[in-house]
Amino acid sequence: xxxxxxxxxxxxxxxxxxxxxxxxxxxxxxxxxxxxxxxxxxxxxxxxxxxxxxxxxxxxxxxxxxxxxxxxxxxxxxxxxxxxxxxxxxxxxxxxxxxxxxxxxxxxxxxxxxxxxxxxxxxxxxxxxxxxxxxxxxxxxxxxxxxxxxxxxxxxxxxxxxxxxxxxxxxxxxxxxxxxxxxxxxxxxxxxxxxxxxxxxxxxxxxxxxxxxxxxxxxxxxxxxxxxxxxxxxxxxxxxxxxxxxxxxxxxxxxxxxxxxxxxxxxxxxxxxxxxxxxxxxxxxxxxxxxxxxxxxxxxxxxxxxxxxxxxxxxxxxxxxxxxxxxxxxxxxxxxxxxxxxxxxxxxxxxxxxxxxxxxxxxxxxxxxxxxxxxxxxxxxxxxxxxxxxxxxxxxxxxxxxxxxxxxxxxxxxxxxxxxxxxxxxxxxxxxxxxxxx
RNA sequence: CGGGGCGUGGCGCAGCCUGGUAGCGCGCUUGUUUUGGGUACAAGAGGCCCCCGGUUCGAGUCCGGGCGCCCCGACCA
Numbered sequence: 001x002x003x004x005x006x007x008x009x010x011x012x013x014x015x016x017x018x019x020x021x022x023x024x025x026x027x028x029x030x031x032x033x034x035x036x037x038x039x040x041x042x043x044x045x046x047x048x049x050x051x052x053x054x055x056x057x058x059x060x061x062x063x064x065x066x067x068x069x070x071x072x073x074x075x076x077x078x079x080x081x082x083x084x085x086x087x088x089x090x091x092x093x094x095x096x097x098x099x100x101x102x103x104x105x106x107x108x109x110x111x112x113x114x115x116x117x118x119x120x121x122x123x124x125x126x127x128x129x130x131x132x133x134x135x136x137x138x139x140x141x142x143x144x145x146x147x148x149x150x151x152x153x154x155x156x157x158x159x160x161x162x163x164x165x166x167x168x169x170x171x172x173x174x175x176x177x178x179x180x181x182x183x184x185x186x187x188x189x190x191x192x193x194x195x196x197x198x199x200x201x202x203x204x205x206x207x208x209x210x211x212x213x214x215x216x217x218x219x220x221x222x223x224x225x226x227x228x229x230x231x232x233x234x235x236x237x238x239x240x241x242x243x244x245x246x247x248x249x250x251x252x253x254x255x256x257x258x259x260x261x262x263x264x265x266x267x268x269x270x271x272x273x274x275x276x277x278x279x280x281x282x283x284x285x286x287x288x289x290x291x292x293x294x295x296x297x298x299x300x301x302x303x304x305x306x307x308x309x310x311x312x313x314x315x316x317x318x319x320x321x322x323x324x325x326x327x328x329x330x331x332x333x334x335x336x337x338x339x340x341x342x343x344x345x346x347x348x349x350x351x352x353x354x355x356x357x358x359x360x361x362x363x364x365x366x367x368x369x370x371x372x373x374x375x376x377x378x379x380x381x382x383x384x385x386x387x388x389x390x391x392x393x394x395x396x397x398x399x400x401x402x403x404x405x406x407x408x409x410x411x412x413x414x415x416x417x418x419x420x421x422x423x424x425x426x427x428x429x430x431x432x433x434x435x436x437x438x
Numbered sequence: 439c440g441g442g443g444c445g446u447g448g449c450g451c452a453g454c455c456u457g458g459u460a461g462c463g464c465g466c467u468u469g470u471u472u473u474g475g476g477u478a479c480a481a482g483a484g485g486c487c488c489c490c491g492g493u494u495c496g497a498g499u500c501c502g503g504g505c506g507c508c509c510c511g512a513c514c515a
Contacts, residue, residue, distance in 0.1 A: 012476065013450050013464065017508060037507065092514080109515090143439065143513065157515070209515090218514090283515060320515050354474060386475040393475090404474060414474090 001347070002369075003379045007044050010391050020216055022329035023148030025338050029395045031325070031346075038145025038153030045395065048346035049325050050156065053188060054135055056343060057158050057319055060184040064176045064239050066131035066160050071113050073137055077103035079112045083297045092140045106139040111294050111316060114161045118312075119300035125165040128302070128312060129173055133160030135321060150282065150326035160317040165304065167291075170313035172242045174206050174289050175249040177317045179239065181210055181285050182232040182252070184319070189341020190328050192284055193223050195257045199288075206289035206315070209259065211281030214330035218282060220260035222268055225275040227255045282327040289315040338396030339419050347377040349399035349435045350392045354385045360408040364428060368401060368413070371432050393418065399435045401428075 008030040017034070018024040026032050031046030042050055058068065074096070080086035086093075086105075094106040107113070114132060122130060135158045142153050149155070162173035178194065185192035192210040199207040211221055238244040256267055259281070268276065292311035295301065304310040320327075332339045342348070353365045369378040377397065379388045385404075392400045402414040407425065415431045416423045426434075 009448090011449065011465095016444085016450070019509075034507090138515085140514080144509095144511095146509085151514075155515075159515095286515065318515060323515065352474095384475085384477065385473070386477085389475045391476085402474080406474090 001044075001373070001377050003350075003377055004381050006377075008395075009043070010394060018148065020147050020150075020330070021333055022150065022216075022326040025329055025333055025394070026148055026326065029338055032149060034148075038142060038151070040149055040152060040154070045346040046325065049340070049344055050322060052344040052346075053321055053324055054156075054158075056187045057135065057184055057321065060180045060187070061133050061158070061160060063183075064131070064180045066133045066162075066180075068134060069117075069132055070134045071107075071110050071117075071136060073107055073139070074104050075107045075110075075113055077105055079116060080105065082116075083112050083294055085112065092142065094139050094141050107136075108138055108140045109316075109318075110134070110136075110159055111161065111314075112298065115294045115298050115300055115314070118161075118163055119295075119298070122163070122302055122312075124303050125305055125310065128163055128165045129169055131160060131162045131173060131176075133158060133317075148326055149322050150330075152322070155320060156322040158319040158321055162315045162317070163295075163312040164314075165302075165310060165312060167313060168242070170289060170291070170315060171206065172245050174287060174315050175245040176239050177287050177315070178208065178249060178252065179232065179237055179245070181287065181317075181319070182230075185210060185212075185285070186232050187343055188324065188328065189343050190331055191228065193221065193227055193257050193281070194252065195221065195223070195259050195281075196253075196262055197259075197286065197288075198262065205253075206287075208287050209283050210285035210287075211259065212284050212324075212327045212331050213279050213281050214327065215280055216282075216330050217280030219280065220263075221258070221277075221279055221281040222260075222263050223257035223277050224255040224271050225277050227252075227257055228277070282323075282330060283320075284324050284327050285317075285319045287315065287317045289313075333396070336390070337394035340396040340398055342398045345396065345398050347395075347397050348372070348375045349401055350377045350379055350395070350397045351401045351403065352379045352385075352388045352392060354388070354402065354404040356380060356382055358405050358408070361403050361405055364408045364413070365403050368403070368428055368432065372436065375436075399431075401431050401435065 010030045011028045014024050015027050018027050030043055032040040032042055035041050077086050093108055096104045096106065098104060135156065137154055138157050139154050142151060145151055145153050160177065164170040164173050190212050192212045194208040194210050196205065197207040197209040211217065211219065237248045256271055258264065291313050294314060295311035301309040301311050329338050332341065351365050351368050353361055355361045365378060369376055396418060398418055400416040400418065402416060407413055411427060412425050413428050413431050414423055414425050415434060
C-alpha cells in the first residue's frame with residue numbers, strides 16, 4: 001500500500017475521548033473510528049489486524065476438527081423463548097421489532113441457534129462428536145461502554161460449540177479446545193494464561209478464562225511461573241487420543257493460576273516464592289462445559305447406542321477477536337506507539353523514503369515495494385523525515401526500511417526493528433529477506 | 439443504574455460567570471524555505487457555536503426541554 005493513496009488517518013494529538021493506551025493508540029494509528037457509543041468502524045489498517053487474528057484463530061480451530069459456519073446476527077425471539085433465556089437475559093440484549101411486529105434480537109451469543117441447527121441435522125450418536133464455530137459480530141447493550149474496542153457494545157467474536165454423546169467425550173472436546181487456545185494465543189504473539197473460572201450452577205472444573213497479562217487489566221491474576229515459556233506449537237498432542245489429551249490437560253492445570261475472584265491463598269503459599277507471578281490481566285477467551293443445559297431445555301436429542309434418546313453434552317468456547325486487538329496493544333506498546341507482534345501486524349514493514357523526488361531514493365524504494373505491495377506500506381508522502389518516523393513508530397510495523405540519499409548511493413538501506421529499536425545498515429535484498437523471514 | 443462532566447472549523451481547546459458581528463494551536467491549501475526524528479516564514483480556505491423553544495433591540499453566552507458523548511462506581515466476553 002502506498003501511504004499517499006491510503007486511508008490511514010494518523011493523529012498527532014490524542015482524541016479527548018480516549019483514556020487508556022490501546023484506545024488512544026488505535027485512534028491515533030488510524031485503526032478505528034467511533035461511530036456511536038461502544039460501536040466502531042474498522043479502517044483499513046485495523047481491519048487487516050482483525051483479519052490476521054481471525055486467520056490464526058480459524059486455522060487453530062480447524063486444526064482440532066472444528067468446522068466453520070456462519071450464523072446470522074439477527075435471531076428470532078421465539079428461538080430464545082425455547083431455552084427460557086429471552087426473559088432471563090435482561091436489558092443487555094438488544095431487542096428489535098420488524099415491520100410485522102415480529103420480535104427479533106441482535107445476538108449476544110449463539111447457543112440457542114447452534115443447538116437448534118444441530119438438532120435439525122444430527123440424529124444419531126454415531127455422528128458425534130461435532131464441533132462447530134463461527135466468527136461473527138455480536139451485540140451486548142453494555143450499560144457503560146468504555147476502553148475503546150475492549151468493552152464495546154458491538155464486538156467480533158469467535159464462538160465454538162461442541163456436542164458429545166457422554167461426559168468423557170465432552171471432556172476430551174474441552175481439552176482439545178484448551179490446546180487450540182494455547183496454540184492460538186502463542187501464535188498471536190501474546191501470553192494468555194488459562195485460569196480456573198467460575199462454573200456457576202454447573203459445577204465441576206471445566207471452565208477456564210484466558211487472560212492476557214497487561215498492567216491495565218480488569219482482573220488481578222496470580223499464577224505459577226511454570227506456565228511461562230511453554231511451547232505449544234513444538235509439542236504435538238494427539239488430539240484423537242483421550243489419554244494424550246488428558247495428560248496434556250493435567251500438565252497445564254496442575255500449575256496454579258487464578259484471578260482474584262478465585263484466588264486461594266493457601267494454594268498460593270505452597271508455590272515457591274520465586275515462581276509466584278502476580279499482575280493484572282484482560283480476559284480474551286473463555287471455554288466452558290455446560291452439559292445438557294440447552295439440549296435439554298430445547299429438547300434436542302439423538303439416538304444413543306442402546307436405542308434410547310440422549311441429550312448431547314455441550315461446551316462453548318469464545319475468543320474476543322475485536323477485543324484482542326485492544327488487549328494486544330495494551331500488552332505491547334511504548335511511548336511512541338504500538339509494537340505489533342509480527343503474526344498480526346497490518347503490514348510487515350514500512351518503507352520510509354526520506355527524500356521523495358530524489359531519483360536514487362525513489363528508484364530504490366520502488367524496487368523494495370515491488371517485492372510485496374500488499375504486505376508492505378510505502379511511505380511515499382511528501383513529508384519530512386521526522387513525521388514519517390513518528391508515524392512509523394506509532395503504527396507499530398515490525399520493521400522499518402529506511403531509504404535515504406546517502407545509503408541509496410551506496411546501495412544500502414537501514415533496517416530498524418520496532419520491538420528492539422535495533423538498526424542495521426544492509427543491502428536491500430538482505431533487508432527484504434529479514435522482513436519476510438517467518 | 440447512582441454520581442460527575444462535556445458538546446464551539448478535521449483534531450485539541452479558549453470564549454459563556456459579567457449578552458454586543460467567533461478566537462488560538464495543530465491539521466488542510468498555495469508559495470518560498472528546510473531535508474535523518476512532527477522545519478520556518480508568508481498568504482489563504484474552512485464554523486447550522488448539538489437540536490428545539492423561551493427571554494431580549496440583540497443569545498455561542500441567560501432560562502426551559504430534548505439528544506449525543508465521556509469519566510468514576512456497580513456490572514460485564
